[in-house]
Amino acid sequence: CGGAGMNLKKNILIVDDEPDLLDLLVDLFSDKHQVVQATDGQQALEMFTAGRYDLVISDIRMPRMSGVELLKAIKSKGATPVILMTGFSELLETQSAYDLGADEFISKPFKPDDLVKLAEGFLDNSRRPESNIDGDFCKIHVDELQLGSQAIVDIYFRLSHKKYLKIIKVGKVIERDRVKAYIARGLVSLFVTRDDFAKYVGMNLKMARERFHDE
Numbered sequence: 001c002g003g004a005g006m007n008l009k010k011n012i013l014i015v016d017d018e019p020d021l022l023d024l025l026v027d028l029f030s031d032k033h034q035v036v037q038a039t040d041g042q043q044a045l046e047m048f049t050a051g052r053y054d055l056v057i058s059d060i061r062m063p064r065m066s067g068v069e070l071l072k073a074i075k076s077k078g079a080t081p082v083i084l085m086t087g088f089s090e091l092l093e094t095q096s097a098y099d100l101g102a103d104e105f106i107s108k109p110f111k112p113d114d115l116v117k118l119a120e121g122f123l124d125n126s127r128r129p130e131s132n133i134d135g136d137f138c139k140i141h142v143d144e145l146q147l148g149s150q151a152i153v154d155i156y157f158r159l160s161h162k163k164y165l166k167i168i169k170v171g172k173v174i175e176r177d178r179v180k181a182y183i184a185r186g187l188v189s190l191f192v193t194r195d196d197f198a199k200y201v202g203m204n205l206k207m208a209r210e211r212f213h214d215e
Contacts, residue, residue, distance in 0.1 A: 009032065010034070010055065010123045011054050012055045012056075012057065014057045015044040016039070016059040019039075028112050036051070036053075040062045041070035042065040055080070055122050055123060058083070068100065071101070072100050081104070082101075085106055086106070086107055086108065087107065088167045105165050107167050130162040131162065137164060138193070141189060142187055143183060145174050146203075152200065153200050155168040158191055
């Protein structure tokens with residue numbers, strides 16, 4: 001048959017209210033795919049309703065209509081995959097988005113190649129079924145985090161037994177105000193990988209001893 005095996009372009013809708021990031025995201029995919037951009041959820045929903053898309057990539061926190069509200073509207077119309085870009089300050093919205101059927105998340109700041117790899121998994125139907133990964137992680141208490149210091153391991157937020165979202169990358173500062181805000185909202189636990197757990201505990205003990213001697 002003519003055209004069999006051709007790598008046909010897919011239609012991607014990308015949504016973000018930050019112009020520089022939006023331009024970057026469009027550039028990431030425009031060579032291989034047909035990309036349409038929107039600057040807020042309401043505009044994106046109008047475009048989605050008028051067209052046909054193979055994938056939607058959206059920020060969570062936006063004016064007029066949030067990414068969570070956009071997700072809910074998209075999922076009410078069908079099964080188009082949705083990847084949401086999220087930050088530590090949007091943890092509660094991220095949990096709501098997961099419950100509403102978001103297909104994947106990527107935590108800001110992220111490497112462009114990581115987003116491309118994630119997106120291509122949906123576009124070429126190579127996504128693997130998710131399995132229970134609770135055994136790969138260990139729980140840590142939020143109030144034990146060394147606020148204001150650099151994270152010595154990656155730290156995750158648990159969405160379900162199949163999905164953990166990396167929210168603090170190794171080397172990044174554990175922001176005091178954000179962590180305290182989530183403790184106030186009832187967030188009790190975060191997670192590190194089982195491989196990193198001993199390193200995390202060892203560093204916490206070392207810092208505790210240093211504080212004790214300082215006193």
